[in-house]
Amino acid sequence: MNLYDRIPNNVNLSEDKKLQRALEKWLPNYLDWWREMGPEGFQDKDVWLRTAIDVGSEGWAHFDYVKMPEYRWGIFLEPPQPDAKVGFGDNYGKPAYQEVPGEFRNALRRIIVTQGDTEPASVEQQRQLGKTCPSLYDLRNLFQVNVEEGRHLWAMVYLLHGYFGRDGRDEADELLERRSGNPDKPRILEAFNQPCDDWLNFFAFTMFTDRDGKYQLSALAESGFEPLARTCQFMLTEEAHHMFVGDTGLGRVVRRTAQLMKQGDVRELGGIPLDIIQKYINFWFSYSLDLFGGEISSNSADFFAAGLKGRYKERDQYTEHTAANQNFNMTVVEDGQLKTREVPLRNALNEVLRGEYVKDCEKGLARWNKVLADEGVSERLFLPNPRFHRHVGEYAGHTFDIQGNLISREEFERRKDEWLPTMEDREYVRSLMHPVVEPGKIAQWIAPPAAGIKGKPFEFEYVRL
Numbered sequence: 508m509n510l511y512d513r514i515p516n517n518v519n520l521s522e523d524k525k526l527q528r529a530l531e532k533w534l535p536n537y538l539d540w541w542r543e544m545g546p547e548g549f550q551d552k553d554v555w556l557r558t559a560i561d562v563g564s565e566g567w568a569h570f571d572y573v574k575m576p577e578y579r580w581g582i583f584l585e586p587p588q589p590d591a592k593v594g595f596g597d598n599y600g601k602p603a604y605q606e607v608p609g610e611f612r613n614a615l616r617r618i619i620v621t622q623g624d625t626e627p628a629s630v631e632q633q634r635q636l637g638k639t640c641p642s643l644y645d646l647r648n649l650f651q652v653n654v655e656e657g658r659h660l661w662a663m664v665y666l667l668h669g670y671f672g673r674d675g676r677d678e679a680d681e682l683l684e685r686r687s688g689n690p691d692k693p694r695i696l697e698a699f700n701q702p703c704d705d706w707l708n709f710f711a712f713t714m715f716t717d718r719d720g721k722y723q724l725s726a727l728a729e730s731g732f733e734p735l736a737r738t739c740q741f742m743l744t745e746e747a748h749h750m751f752v753g754d755t756g757l758g759r760v761v762r763r764t765a766q767l768m769k770q771g772d773v774r775e776l777g778g779i780p781l782d783i784i785q786k787y788i789n790f791w792f793s794y795s796l797d798l799f800g801g802e803i804s805s806n807s808a809d810f811f812a813a814g815l816k817g818r819y820k821e822r823d824q825y826t827e828h829t830a831a832n833q834n835f836n837m838t839v840v841e842d843g844q845l846k847t848r849e850v851p852l853r854n855a856l857n858e859v860l861r862g863e864y865v866k867d868c869e870k871g872l873a874r875w876n877k878v879l880a881d882e883g884v885s886e887r888l889f890l891p892n893p894r895f896h897r898h899v900g901e902y903a904g905h906t907f908d909i910q911g912n913l914i915s916r917e918e919f920e921r922r923k924d925e926w927l928p929t930m931e932d933r934e935y936v937r938s939l940m941h942p943v944v945e946p947g948k949i950a951q952w953i954a955p956p957a958a959g960i961k962g963k964p965f966e967f968e969y970v971r972l
């Protein structure tokens with residue numbers, strides 16, 4: 508692969524002139540979008556970024572100073588598996604699809620567009636954050652996440668251009684036209700229309716919402732449509748860093764808060780009180796749960812039957828890959844009460860994936876609670892019940908308290924300020940957000956990281972301003 512290709516890739520783009528031309532035509536539109544909707548105010552600065560130039564263990568993480576508009580967004584797929592097979596569903600064991608199967612065309616395009624839409628959306632949500640960064644280290648991490656979300660958009664656009672012809676190209680154009688939070692042309696999924704305008708939001712977003720991405724990509728990495736599987740497998744290596752940013756970022760806020768709690772009043776000392784951190788967790792966790800879709804879903808059954816979207820670690824974790832003739836016990840609301848209903852497993856696969864996600868989030872909470880314990884503070888953070896504050900699926904339209912008990916809408920309205928960030932909470936957090944850009948310095952509401960990036964110290968000049 509030539510490092511200086513216009514579009515770095517390991518898919519032999521130069522041998523497919525038609526595809527290359529289509530992507531080269533899309534490239535300037537992408538750059539226009541990046542300049543208009545990418546990080547505001549830092550486009551001409553040198554940022555110490557990781558660029559994927561190959562998928563091998565050496566090549567995929569190349570570090571250097573780059574100006575973001577010159578970042579080389581490439582197309583990288585994991586190498587093909589010889590004799591790849593469909594790993595689940597009705598076509599289990601048949602050869603993997605190398606082209607889009609006609610009968611699944613619409614479903615597959617929908618899956619790719621929905622995933623693709625989240626990538627530029629998050630860049631748009633985060634575009635103002637650079638102006639209030641708590642340190643140069645954090646500023647660089649923000650931009651790393653942003654350019655990689657841009658690359659993930661490229662990955663999905665490659666599939667649309669390469670495998671879906673005319674309507675794929677139209678969809679690729681529309682991915683650059685929708686805008687996060689714009690009422691006339693919003694992004695497809697609601698969590699990606701929520702503002703992410705302070706750093707506590709950013710860390711909670713990368714912890715909880717990027718982690719949804721991990722589980723969606725993992726399910727698609729099992730896909731019988733091989734180009735999609737190989738694309739997602741590589742995206743997951745980048746995604747890990749985004750969750751690291753969120754997980755350790757929140758952990759550092761928690762550490763700082765715990766330190767300040769021992770000194771006196773956290774607010775007076777300029778920190779973020781634990782109850783506000785908890786409310787941000789509640790907000791982003793509940794919105795991220797919605798991203799998995801309805802608890803009982805015929806789409807999930809169809810996608811699985813078709814071999815398009817598997818379960819988390821389908822190949823490694825399961826021995827039975829049809830999920831047919833099995834049932835799943837689901838908690839549902841019936842006659843104003845919570846009841847257990849048996850549903851066909853295939854219709855419950857969104858919920859199965861959501862369950863894996865919740866387990867993973869719990870590990871993050873355990874890490875933050877360990878920070879609290881290490882600092883000698885007795886309070887603990889927790890995840891709300893998955894029924895709390897939902898806008899999609901079985902529990903939408905009902906109201907629950909933070910423990911998941913069914914309550915009246917009036918009671919929810921009366922108590923919601925205990926559970927979700929209020930306007931004042933948000934304003935308070937925003938009031939703390941002042942840029943700290945001197946190398947080695949950090950804002951007072953967050954602890955420094957345990958280590959720098961790629962062996963560099965925290966004091967390293969990660970962004971040249």
Ligand SMILES: [Fe+2]
Binds near residue numbers: 655659720746
């Ligand atoms: Fe992504």
Ligand SMILES: [Fe+2]
Binds near residue numbers: 656717720746749
């Ligand atoms: Fe991400």
